[in-house]
Amino acid sequence: xxxxxxxxxxxxxxxxxxxxxxxxxxxxxxxxxxxxxxxxxxxxxxxxxxxxxxxxxxxxxxxxxxxxxxxxxxxxxxxxxxxxxxxxxxxxxxxxxxxxxxxxxxxxxxxxxxxxxxxxxxxxxxxxxxxxxxxxxxxxxxxxxxxxxxxxxxxxxx
Numbered sequence: 001x002x003x004x005x006x007x008x009x010x011x012x013x014x015x016x017x018x019x020x021x022x023x024x025x026x027x028x029x030x031x032x033x034x035x036x037x038x039x040x041x042x043x044x045x046x047x048x049x050x051x052x053x054x055x056x057x058x059x060x061x062x063x064x065x066x067x068x069x070x071x072x073x074x075x076x077x078x079x080x081x082x083x084x085x086x087x088x089x090x091x092x093x094x095x096x097x098x099x100x101x102x103x104x105x106x107x108x109x110x111x112x113x114x115x116x117x118x119x120x121x122x123x124x125x126x127x128x129x130x131x132x133x134x135x136x137x138x139x140x141x142x143x144x145x146x147x148x149x150x151x152x153x154x155x156x157x158x
Contacts, residue, residue: 014141039134048156069134
């Protein structure tokens with residue numbers, strides 16, 4: 001398990017993102033170029049999710065329901081407002097998840113996301129002091145994850 005995924009992680013947001021990009025090096029370029037990706041990657045780190053299929057489900061649900069961007073704006077920005085380069089990248093990484101062989105996994109993941117993860121996230125959100133700023137200030141990069149999680153009362157959902 002990556003250090004940033006631990007609830008008591010003392011890495012700064014910047015250090016945690018560096019760890020995340022050390023594991024997922026292809027994401028760094030897009031994060032530096034597109035603010036929506038930077039926010040999404042920070043959600044992975046702050047809410048302690050990896051980039052597995054279920055980790056992406058958690059990051060997407062947390063982006064929609066645990067941040068101030070909201071579901072509509074999150075989906076609109078990714079699917080409609082992003083430029084061709086970002087759309088091509090998103091399409092390339094989604095091929096791993098959307099192959100014909102993985103239909104049973106997709107059905108299970110949809111069920112799990114809807115029936116298990118969403119209620120867990122909803123309950124975790126009720127204890128948050130406020131929603132995470134999706135387009136967070138640069139000053140947060142120097143704050144420790146454990147301090148940010150405490151400030152927002154964020155719990156890790158798996």
